[in-house]
Amino acid sequence: MKTPFPLAALPAAALLAAAAPAPTIAPVLTAPDARDVHSHARPLEARVTHVSLDLTADFDGRVLRGTATLDVTGPGRQIVLDDNRLVIASISDGAGKPLRYTVGAGDAAHGAALTIDRGAATKIRIAYATPQGPNAALQWLDPAQTAGKKYPYLFSQGEAILNRSWIPTQDSPGIRQTWDARINVPRPLTAVMSGVAVGKPVCAKDRCTFAYRMDKPVAPYLIALAAGDIAFKATGPRTGIWTEPAVLAKTAWEFGELEKFVAAAESLYGPYRWGRYDVLVLPPSFPFGGMENPTLTFATPTAIAGDRSLVSLIAHELAHSWSGNLVTNATWDDFWLNEGFTSYFENRIMEKLYGPRRAAMEADLAWSDMEAAVKGAGGPTSPDTQLHLNLAANRDPDDGMTQIAYDKGATFLRTIESVVGRARWDAYLRSYFDRHAFQPQTSAGFLADLRKNLLKPGEAERIGIDQWVYKPGIPANAVHVRSDAFPAIDAAARAYAAGGPVGAVPGDVTTQEYVRFITQLPRQMPADRLAALDQRFHWSETGNAEIRFVWLSLTLANRYPPAQASAEQFLTAQGRRKFVAPLFDQLWGQGDWGRALATRIYARARPGYHAVTATTVDKILGWKAGSGAQ
Incomplete structure (x- = not known):
């Protein structure tokens, strides 16, 4: 099979625009709110600045094995890394001298502290392999789980703290690192990574080695790998x-x-x-x-x-x-700095490309998602509805990855825009990304930057910036973008719910309008009314996942007979947590009928899910691997 490499012909200068500063200790990391309780690392003592990987992918054994060579700096004679069940063969310095190390006690989510007595060593070489069996970051797929059905597949998923299960480094978003990698895979597979390809693959006999590099310091969760056809x-x-x-x-x-x-x-x-x-x-x-x-x-x-x-x-x-990769949350308590900014920016891109009407529909749907997230988090007084979280060290940072960070964060930025005006706001954001490029950030740092570089006297109080970030719930001044397309859709949903004809339901509208229509229908509806919609729109079989998801949410609540087969097909055909977890949660809350259906479907679906999804659903169902729901 010919392996296309579109990057190889381009000069390095064209590939790596705007050279980034060398990774150093950012001043923000010395602040108390920048201490990452979800990492064992102590970066103020010694920190990783560069990771060099040389790994071989063993698809039969389902392990990666090889070496990680770390460039380290700092005054400490020990360095602490994050390690989640890695099988370490040896650790040595740059001259090959063995270094003493210990692996401490840990837990399933955070792994353990790998403490290395480095002395004055500035390079550390770790020979290791990933653990056999389930891996938090890596998913190894059989050919049957791929579209081509012929070759196996491997991919990684590092966010939030999963990369420590295949890379021994300091796995904290504030400890930015450059990296390079050599990945050896069997022919005819192709390996791709989240960096720039270095030359063409080098092949010998039945295997090829692919090389990549990233000369810009990135958060370690952004090192990613995939290999397949x-x-x-x-x-x-x-x-x-x-x-x-x-x-x-x-x-x-x-x-x-x-x-x-x-x-x-x-x-x-x-x-x-x-x-x-x-x-x-x-x-x-x-x-x-x-x-x-x-x-x-x-x-x-x-x-x-x-x-x-x-x-x-x-x-x-x-x-x-820009938001997340260029300017990164220093800890997972400030995940909103990543996703809130990005959700706001996403909507601005959509507005620029597809117009205000499309952007308004998506923003209005996001408002509904935000309201649902507040309710799901325990209501407007729950501390989990704050933007700046206080995740305890024993909590998985995934607990903070809710729509609050995305949609409340975006609404906060939209509210700032409404007060200062779009021109000032856009100029500020552009300068913000420039001034903080390739650096971590905290909520306190962002608010201080707002006060210094954007807000005029009285505007911080008018917006209530501290309330937005540090208090629960949605402030009263939140800007709700309302779509001018939705009143007609809402009216159609009310009319149909009141017994109106299915022929009066709007057809040939956007995905966003269909989603709105379905979500505005009463949660309790007779089977014949659901069937009439299904016969017209075929939502139980649609390949549009967003529509299929909200339709299943409605029809499963009503135990609509075709929903069982539709749910089984949907939940076994894909493993996107956004869709999978809420549907299993809904079924589990529907008594014996729902629990029996959830258990049967999950037994089929779970082997095909990535650990990120399986871990979430395991908690919902009280599932113990190998024994089923308890």
């Missing part, structure tokens, strides 16, 4: 699609406007600093809608609707190239 199609001079050959044509069409997305984002908040922007569309088990790995967004195939109606996902992941 993967092909490439360019969509522009600096953009393109990677995916399995069997689905490349339709995927490249769906995301064929990548170049326009990058140009739109740059026109808002400054130059794209990562060289290329490519998208890898993964097999269906990928647990997220997308992951913003630099140079190579990982994306779910559930965004392939056939009509480009779900491309806001790409706008979101691209926006992370």
Whole structure:
């Protein structure tokens, strides 16, 4: 199989635009609110600045093995890394001298502290392998779980603290690191990573080695790897699609406007600093809608609707190239600095490309998601509805990855815009990304920056910036963008719920309008009324995942007979946590009927889920691997 390498012909200067500063201790990391309780690292004593990986992928054994060579700096004669069940063979300094090390006690989510007596060593070489069996970050897929059905597949998912299960480093978002890697895989597989390809693959006998580098310091969760039967199609001079050959044509069409997305984002908040922007569309088990790995967004195939109606996902992941990748939350308590900024920026990209009407629909739907998230978190007084969280060390940082961070965060920024005006706000954001590029940030740091560089006297109090960040609930001055398309849709939902004819329900409208219509219907509806809608729109079989999800939420609540088969097909065909977890949670709350259905479906579905999704659903169902729900 020919392995296309679109990067090889481009000069390095074209690939790595805007050279980044060498990773050093950012002043923000000395602040008390920048201490990361979800990492064992002590970066003020000694820290990792560069990671060099040389790994071989063993698809039969389902392990990666090889070496990680770390560049380290700092006054401490010990360095503490994060380690989640890695099988360590040896640790030595740059001259090959063995170094003493200990692995402390840990837990399933956070792993353990790997403490190395480095003395004055500035290079540390760790020979290791990933653990056999389930891995928090890596998913190894059988050929049957891929589109082509011929070759195995491997991909990683690092956010939030999962990369410590395949890379021994300081796995904290504030400890930015450059990296390079050599990945050896069996022919004819292709390995891709979230960095720039270095030359062409080097092949010998039945295996090939692929090399990548990232010369910009990134948060360690952004180091990403995939390997499989993967092909490439360019969509522009600096953009393109990677995916399995069997689905490349339709995927490249769906995301064929990548170049326009990058140009739109740059026109808002400054130059794209990562060289290329490519998208890898993964097999269906990928647990997220997308992951913003630099140079190579990982994306779910559930965004392939056939009509480009779900491309806001790409706008979101691209926006992370500024918010999250360029300026990163120093700890997971400030996850909103990543996702709130990005959700706001996503909507601005959509407005620029598709107009205010489309952007308003998506913002209005996000408002409803925010209200539901507040309710799900325990109501407006729950501390989990704050933007700045106080996640205890024994909590998984995934607990803070809710729609609060996304939608309340975006609403906060939209509220600032309403007070200061769009022109001032846009100028500020562009300068903010420039001034803090390649650095971590905290909530306190952002608010101080607002006061210093944007807000005039009285504006901080008028907006209530401290309340927004440090208090629960949604402040009364929150700006609710209301779609002018939704009143008609809401009226149609009320009319149908009151017994109106199915023929009066609007047809040939946008995905966002269909989602709104379904969510506005009463949660209790007779089977014949649901069947009439299903016969007209075929929502129980639709390939549009957003519509299918809200339709299943409604029909399962009513025990609509076709919903059982539809749910089983949907939940076993993809593993996106956004869809999977709420549906299992809903079924589990529906008594014996729902629990029996959930247990039966999950027994089939779980082996195909990534650990991110399986861990979440395990908690919902009280599931113990190998024994079923308890």
